[in-house]
Amino acid sequence: MKRYILDRVSVDEDEMSRILRYFRPMQLGRNRHLLRRGQIASGYVFIEEGCLRIYYHRDEQEITGWATCRNLIFTDLSSLLSRQPSVFNIQALESSRLYLISHQDMQHLYDTIPKWQELGRKLWEEAFVSVLNMIVSYQTETAEERYERLLAEPGLLQKVPLKHLATFLGITPSSLSRLRRNRK
Numbered sequence: 001m002k003r004y005i006l007d008r009v010s011v012d013e014d015e016m017s018r019i020l021r022y023f024r025p026m027q028l029g030r031n032r033h034l035l036r037r038g039q040i041a042s043g044y045v046f047i048e049e050g051c052l053r054i055y056y057h058r059d060e061q062e063i064t065g066w067a068t069c070r071n072l073i074f075t076d077l078s079s080l081l082s083r084q085p086s087v088f089n090i091q092a093l094e095s096s097r098l099y100l101i102s103h104q105d106m107q108h109l110y111d112t113i114p115k116w117q118e119l120g121r122k123l124w125e126e127a128f129v130s131v132l133n134m135i136v137s138y139q140t141e142t143a144e145e146r147y148e149r150l151l152a153e154p155g156l157l158q159k160v161p162l163k164h165l166a167t168f169l170g171i172t173p174s175s176l177s178r179l180r181r182n183r184k
Contacts, residue, residue, distance in 0.1 A: 023099035050096020
């Protein structure tokens with residue numbers, strides 16, 4: 001996590017020590033949930049190791065909206081800020097090592113460490129660009145083109161079950177199998 005922070009902002013050792021004190025380590029076993037639909041998000045999570053997916057239900061089917069297997073700080077921001085129940089589930093796809101920070105502690109760091117505000121701004125800028133790219137992708141690319149882009153993230157393809165990848169791409173599992181077969 002230190003490397004993740006230092007790659008984005010420069011903080012001194014004292015500031016880093018103060019920041020890290022607010023993060024609580026957590027192990028989340030495979031298929032266990034960090035957040036379930038109907039719960040209110042209470043903070044942010046940093047993925048040190050493992051793979052998580054965000055999904056929702058539509059017509060009795062689980063739809064994967066996003067998955068990541070890399071160092072990242074994230075949350076269900078809509079639920080966290082509105083204090084409303086989440087419409088999403090956050091699930092570990094493999095045993096994962098996480099660090100959690102409460103919303104209140106995050107706000108305290110924003111108030112007391114100016115570089116932490118800069119980190120927060122950069123995180124949300126990155127998230128916004130990522131979401132914008134995803135929206136444009138669904139509007140302008142074929143499923144095959146979206147799949148090709150996923151190939152650039154091999155950890156995702158190796159760790160996320162095909163049924164979840166298919167819903168993430170907006171296609172059926174059989175269509176994904178066909179795409180994979182035609183690519184070989």
